[in-house]
Amino acid sequence: MRYHKIPDETVRRLVICLRGLLSLSERGYKNISSHNLANSLGLNPWQIRKDFSYFGSFGTPGRGYNIEKLVKQIRKVLKLNAVHKAALVGVGNLGSAVLTYSGFGILGFKIFAAFDNDPKIIGRRVGNIKIEDVSNLQTLQQRKIEIGIITVPCEAAQETFNKLIAAGIKGILSFSPCYKTDRKKVKVITIDIAMDLARLPYYITTRQITNV
Amino acid sequence: MRYHKIPDETVRRLVICLRGLLSLSERGYKNISSHNLANSLGLNPWQIRKDFSYFGSFGTPGRGYNIEKLVKQIRKVLKLNAVHKAALVGVGNLGSAVLTYSGFGILGFKIFAAFDNDPKIIGRRVGNIKIEDVSNLQTLQQRKIEIGIITVPCEAAQETFNKLIAAGIKGILSFSPCYKTDRKKVKVITIDIAMDLARLPYYITTRQITNV
DNA sequence: TAATGTGAAGCCTTTCACAGCA
């Protein structure tokens, strides 16, 4: 049982496992083997076992894992055992899609605020969130919101980054690549749709097929 | 000069370089050193040079790279030198965001068709694309469309996958994780927003900050 | 028996350091 640095790829898979386990749990399952869990998620059994081994050993040889117990452990390791407050900036189509997505709650996220700079949008409600003026971004610190989601057009991304960092945001999920960020102050995860699309042709015309 | 398998991570960075170079080119630059290119993209100079070395050597020692020449080479390697036809399924907020995104063209993509199953949406236009009924998906093969973009709700993802594969689609960019796909027939790249968000807290409360 | 947990091997990627070239 170790508790060192967990590889980035393991963190990625742990989230996938967590969701798989939650879904199994909902459907009434109590236990599962690494083999069956792996199968249902397109992973390898030994990979999963290795991943879990980075933070403990929770299985029962011959039986497998108790789902509830495992979920609790993964939540703890990923710091998903308390609700995280998030704020979203940029309420266009993409922002609205993220705002109305219902899958975050089960993972411990709740979007508490949304911002835009368009007077036509400010004041409207999306879901049960009232859209505020971006000039209010500075209030995030007082409101103890630590996660930012950037869904503004590319041109506005850099400015939004700066404002979020100034507002004490600790982690950012961004849909615009931004290379001029002080990565010592915040952790940034970028979703770069155009880049992901542009990777496809290389793999299509080449024989070689890999996982994502 | 080799032409072997290019590492997945290199493919990822090549797209980033390509966009960086295109942007430099637009701003009138003709040449750039690995050092400057790397700096502007948050990468390392030696990493970039190594990446390029997988498919040739195009630089001039003491001078750097000719941007136009390099762009041409990267496009060729990534198979982005011809227009790729894409189709999108699921025209909700997310789908509309992708449909109206203007950054694909420069990378060689054009969305030629969009589908939904909601009679209220079918027939409408988004941008200059008329939304079709999903039952028309089978026509993709005749229309020589080889790339699919899945922006349907989770529940509908599996069925959409199956239909796209049946329609002869070669590569899929999906916003719903789907683990039951025949990865020998198509290359799938998944954008899993909830998963990416859920990875953040682990890195926020840990000191360790890494690139994405 | 059936499945876990993990050291060790193998493989892939990143980083380094420097020879070589304009």
Place this chain on the structure above:
DNA sequence: TGCTGTGAAAGGCTTCACATTA
């Protein structure tokens, strides 16, 4: 002199094989 291209070293992740345990 300045920057490229690349072999070699270092580092990190995946896979394997099997001892171990309920």
